[in-house]
Amino acid sequence: xxxxxxxxxxxxxxxxxxxxxxxxxxxxxxxxxxxxxxxxxxxxxxxxxxxxxxxxxxxxxxxxxxxxxxxxxxxxxxxxxxxxxxxxxxxxxxxxxxxxxxxxxxxxxxxxxxxxxxxxxx
Numbered sequence: 320x321x322x323x324x325x326x327x328x329x330x331x332x333x334x335x336x337x338x339x340x341x342x343x344x345x346x347x348x349x350x351x352x353x354x355x356x357x358x359x360x361x362x363x364x365x366x367x368x369x370x371x372x373x374x375x376x377x378x379x380x381x382x383x384x385x386x387x388x389x390x391x392x393x394x395x396x397x398x399x400x401x402x403x404x405x406x407x408x409x410x411x412x413x414x415x416x417x418x419x420x421x422x423x424x425x426x427x428x429x430x431x432x433x434x435x436x437x438x439x440x441x
Contacts, residue, residue: 321347325366327357340428354378373402388417397438
């Protein structure tokens with residue numbers, strides 16, 4: 320059975336690019352543009368990996384990450400923060416909240432695959 324990744328990203332071109340490169344590498348990819356809806360979905364069926372944008376409508380990626388780390392079934396979930404906001408303060412906040420990895424946009428496909436495999440395995 321394929322490993323499942325949940326991508327929470329509100330930019331359709333980025334979420335589709337991630338869906339393409341990850342599914343091509345054997346992942347089942349679910350996409351959500353809404354942090355609150357995604358949090359509800361994760362409670363009933365946690366993915367193997369979460370790729371999370373920082374700037375989202377409603378809940379920010381930091382808010383989602385805080386909830387993920389507080390959740391019983393998602394506390395140890397590998398989380399890749401993927402954002403256009405690459406300032407040191409954003410990176411520090413992601414680390415403080417427990418992000419597994421932090422990557423800035425634009426990204427190279429190979430970088431994403433390498434980060435995913437490093438966090439979860441091939």
